[in-house]
Amino acid sequence: MRINSLTSAANSLLKKIRSLQERNARHKAGLFLIEGEKILLEALARGVEVEAVVLETDYFQKGISKVLEDALANEETFPESINLAPPNLFKDLITTTTSCGLVAAARPRTTALETVLDRAGSTPGPRRLVILEGVQDPGNLGSIMRSALAFDACGLILSRGTVDPYNPKVVRSAMGALFDLPVVVDADLSTALPAIKAAGFAVCSLNPEAAETLTDKNLPDKLALLLGNEGAGLTAEADALADFDLKIAINPQIESLNVSIAAAVVLFHLANVAKRS
Amino acid sequence: MRINSLTSAANSLLKKIRSLQERNARHKAGLFLIEGEKILLEALARGVEVEAVVLETDYFQKGISKVLEDALANEETFPESINLAPPNLFKDLITTTTSCGLVAAARPRTTALETVLDRAGSTPGPRRLVILEGVQDPGNLGSIMRSALAFDACGLILSRGTVDPYNPKVVRSAMGALFDLPVVVDADLSTALPAIKAAGFAVCSLNPEAAETLTDKNLPDKLALLLGNEGAGLTAEADALADFDLKIAINPQIESLNVSIAAAVVLFHLANVAKRS
Numbered sequence: 355m356r357i358n359s360l361t362s363a364a365n366s367l368l369k370k371i372r373s374l375q376e377r378n379a380r381h382k383a384g385l386f387l388i389e390g391e392k393i394l395l396e397a398l399a400r401g402v403e404v405e406a407v408v409l410e411t412d413y414f415q416k417g418i419s420k421v422l423e424d425a426l427a428n429e430e431t432f433p434e435s436i437n438l439a440p441p442n443l444f445k446d447l448i449t450t451t452t453s454c455g456l457v458a459a460a461r462p463r464t465t466a467l468e469t470v471l472d473r474a475g476s477t478p479g480p481r482r483l484v485i486l487e488g489v490q491d492p493g494n495l496g497s498i499m500r501s502a503l504a505f506d507a508c509g510l511i512l513s514r515g516t517v518d519p520y521n522p523k524v525v526r527s528a529m530g531a532l533f534d535l536p537v538v539v540d541a542d543l544s545t546a547l548p549a550i551k552a553a554g555f556a557v558c559s560l561n562p563e564a565a566e567t568l569t570d571k572n573l574p575d576k577l578a579l580l581l582g583n584e585g586a587g588l589t590a591e592a593d594a595l596a597d598f599d600l601k602i603a604i605n606p607q608i609e610s611l612n613v614s615i616a617a618a619v620v621l622f623h624l625a626n627v628a629k630r631s
Numbered sequence: 632m633r634i635n636s637l638t639s640a641a642n643s644l645l646k647k648i649r650s651l652q653e654r655n656a657r658h659k660a661g662l663f664l665i666e667g668e669k670i671l672l673e674a675l676a677r678g679v680e681v682e683a684v685v686l687e688t689d690y691f692q693k694g695i696s697k698v699l700e701d702a703l704a705n706e707e708t709f710p711e712s713i714n715l716a717p718p719n720l721f722k723d724l725i726t727t728t729t730s731c732g733l734v735a736a737a738r739p740r741t742t743a744l745e746t747v748l749d750r751a752g753s754t755p756g757p758r759r760l761v762i763l764e765g766v767q768d769p770g771n772l773g774s775i776m777r778s779a780l781a782f783d784a785c786g787l788i789l790s791r792g793t794v795d796p797y798n799p800k801v802v803r804s805a806m807g808a809l810f811d812l813p814v815v816v817d818a819d820l821s822t823a824l825p826a827i828k829a830a831g832f833a834v835c836s837l838n839p840e841a842a843e844t845l846t847d848k849n850l851p852d853k854l855a856l857l858l859g860n861e862g863a864g865l866t867a868e869a870d871a872l873a874d875f876d877l878k879i880a881i882n883p884q885i886e887s888l889n890v891s892i893a894a895a896v897v898l899f900h901l902a903n904v905a906k907r908s
Contacts (some may be wrong), residue, residue, distance in 0.1 A: 493770065497889055504881035504888055534884050569903045603903060604781035607811050611781055611895075612774055618892045619899045626846045626880060627904055 355427045356435035360408070363443055367406055371447050371459055377518045386462050386520035387447075390454035391422050396530035398431045403461040408437040410444040413455030422456075449522040462520050465536040467546055470509035471553040473536075480575045482506065482624055483555060487513040487543060487592050488583035489613060495519060496527025497614035498581075499535055505621035509536040511550070511578075513543050513592075547595040550578050559588055559596035560616055567603045568623055579620055581613050632704045633712035637685070640720055644683055648724050648736055654795050663739050663797035664724075667731035668699050673807035675708050680738040685714040687721040690732030699733075726799040739797050742813040744823055747786035748830040750813075757852045759783065759901055760832060764790040764820060764869050765860035766890060772796060773804025774891035775858075776812055782898035786813040788827070788855075790820050790869075824872040827855050836865055836873035837897065839887055844880045845900055856897055858890050 360368055373379035374387040385405060388394050398404060407426060409418070418426075426436055439447070447457045474481045484502050489495055495517050502510050512519060519528075519537050538546075547557055555578040580596055582588030593599075602611060602619055611619070637645055650656035651664040662682060665671050675681060684703060686695070695703075703713055716724070724734045751758045761779050766772055772794050779787050789796060796805075796814050815823075824834055832855040857873055859865030870876075879888060879896055888896070 497892060500885060500889065501892055504885040506882050529886075531885065602899070605783050608777060608781040608808065609806075612777065615774060615778055615892065615895045618888075619895055622879070622896045622899070623904075627900075 355423070358435050358437045360437050360439045360443065363446070367408070367437060368439065368443060368447065371406070371408060371457060374459060375449055375522060377521065380462075380518070380520055383459075384461060385459040386525065387449070387522050388458040388460055389448055389450065389456070389522060389526060391419065391456050393525065393530060394456060394458050395421065395425055397458070397460055397533055398425050398428075400530075400533040401431070402463060402533055404432055404434075405459045405461065406434060406437065407432070407456065407458045408439050408444065408447060410455045411438050411440050414438055450526070463533070464539045465509065467511065467538045467541060467549060470511070470536050470538060471549065474508050474555075474576070475553055477508075480624070481508050481555070481577075482621065483509050483511060483550065483578040484617060484621070485511040485513070485541075485543070485547070485550070485557070485578055485580045486516050487580065487588055488515045488586070489581065490517055491584055492517050492521045492523030493527050494584065494612065494614040496524045496529070496531075498617045499524075499528040499531040499537075501614070501618040501621050503531040503535045505618070505625040507535070507621060509538065511538040511541050511546060514540050543592050543595070547580075547592065551597070556597045557595060559593055559599045560601065560620065561593070561599040562601050562610055564599040564601040566598075566600055568600045568620060569603065571600060573624060577624060579617065581617055584613055632700070635712050635714045637714050637716045637720065640723070644685070644714060645716065645720060645724065648683070648685060648734060651736060652726055652799060654798065657739075657795070657797055660736075661738060662736040663802065664726070664799050665735040665737050666725055666727065666733070666799060666803060668696065668733050670802065670807060671733060671735050672698065672702055674735070674737055674810055675702050675705075677810040678708070679740060679810055681709055681711075682736045682738065683711060683714065684709070684733065684735045685716050685721065685724060687732045688715045688717050691715055727803070740810070741816045742786065744788065744815045744818060744826060747788070747813050747815060748826065751785050751832075751853070752830055754785075757901070758785050758832070758854075759898065760786050760788060760827065760855040761894060761898070762788040762790070762818075762820070762824070762827070762834070762855055762857045763793050764857065764865055765792045765863070766858065767794050768861055769794050769798045769800030770804050771861065771889065771891040773801045773806070773808075775894045776801075776805040776808040776814075778891070778895040778898050780808040780812045782895070782902040784812070784898060786815065788815040788818050788823060791817045820869050820872070824857075824869065828874070833874045834872060836870055836876045837878065837893055838870070838876040839878050841876040841878040843875075843877055845877045845897060846880065848877060850901060854901060856894065858894055861890055
């Protein structure tokens with residue numbers, strides 16, 4: 355394992371990594387920020403291309419875990435040197451107050467909508483997609499990624515205007531689901547929704563005013579769940595492209611469920627209970 | 632509507648409100664912090680005792696909503712004067728970066744475990760409780776409160792060591808559910824769990840290693856769902872007091888579900904689908 359010591363805040367790698375907290379800089383660099391050993395190990399295990407790893411000097415000197423050492427010494431998945439930065443430089447690389455001792459810059463992997471639909475079409479049995487329009491909270495997106503993977507959705511489609519799936523908070527809260535779930539970004543729903551329907555999916559939107567409830571309805575084998583922004587919900591344009599809408603029965607004292615809770619409930623129900631139409 | 636203008640950071644009301652960001656100070660003052668018009672209106676509508684309201688001068692001068700004006704002028708629910716503070720003093724009262732223009736200090740309302748169990752015992756039909764041990768994330772607690780209310784749980788029991796339900800972040804994320812749901816705080820689970828069982832509830836813990844899955848099991852009418860800390864899960868002591876454990880079937884690529892997602896899924900299922908034993 356080759357080791358570089360970084361000593362200046364002006365070092366170009368440190369500057370690049372610091373820049374990855376901003377969406378535009380991530381886009382320009384074609385890189386995103388990984389914070390912490392656990393997420394780095396998941397990324398490496400799933401073949402995510404990791405361009406650089408920086409460890410805090412103290413964290414490294416205390417002795418890193420055997421599994422991390424092995425992963426960083428594996429030339430096949432990580433052919434680079436590792437970098438050490440003193441605490442005063444390292445602290446500017448992370449976005450949490452909880453120090454994690456390790457950051458990395460890695461290449462995003464997104465999927466084309468056609469690829470997701472081709473795969474879904476060529477596999478028998480139930481298929482579920484999640485489509486998000488304008489979801490803004492990184493924690494919600496990370497949580498929805500985990501639920502989508504947990505309940506066997508075959509892809510996640512994010513509209514233009516939805517929070518960046520490579521936002522550091524999403525990366526943290528998705529806890530590795532980001533690397534397993536096929537994610538389509540920057541989708542134009544006015545063309546993506548018709549393409550999804552043409553591929554045989556029924557598009558279902560959630561709507562507290564819907565006439566039918568989730569648990570009363572027989573649901574098709576190929577279902578795409580369409581969810582909107584936390585405050586404003588779906589745009590009328592997107593909602594108009596849904597084939598039908600459903601509500602989750604809730605106590606009327608509650609205005610609505612959080613979007614990540616609603617997504618999880620529907621996906622759980624589809625995966626485990628829902629009757630097929 | 633009487634109006635006081637506050638002009639000094641040393642004003643005792645401003646000092647008191649600033650202090651409510653800390654748990655010990657909340658406990659000592661017997662007050663908690665409400666941020667924003669929406670949550671204040673929910674609190675007043677549900678009979679929460681509001682001791683003081685402070686509005687940012689600019690926010691007030693732009694003209695407050697008719698519904699807020701009516702609520703603050705209603706002597707029955709809010710007999711106090713309102714207070715105005717200039718932006719430079721008001722900014723220290725809030726815990727979000729999103730300015731909300733209004734804060735209030737209100738009296739917490741918690742419920743004794745006996746009261747929750749008495750009510751549950753005297754009402755026919757299915758009854759569900761949620762018991763949290765050591766849940767730390769305020770957003771998770773707020774979300775669990777909303778799901779508990781949405782899916783008709785009759786109470787929430789929080790162990791000693793669980794995040795304070797009157798933490799400002801919980802108050803924000805619970806979005807009013809805090810005022811509708813009976814909440815028991817600082818419970819000693821070594822005595823609370825036996826009392827809950829004695830009241831006829833079966834205590835069910837969630838455990839990814841459980842033999843039975845949620846959707847395969849017939850479940851009792853009176854069920855208390857026991858959930859543990861985000862990282863460490865349940866203590867062995869609490870887990871040993873559960874009557875049975877269940878898992879939610881998930882894709883093995885995912886280690887576990889977030890505690891607020893798991894709680895919502897189980898509560899939804901119990902409220903809508905689960906077969907009764």
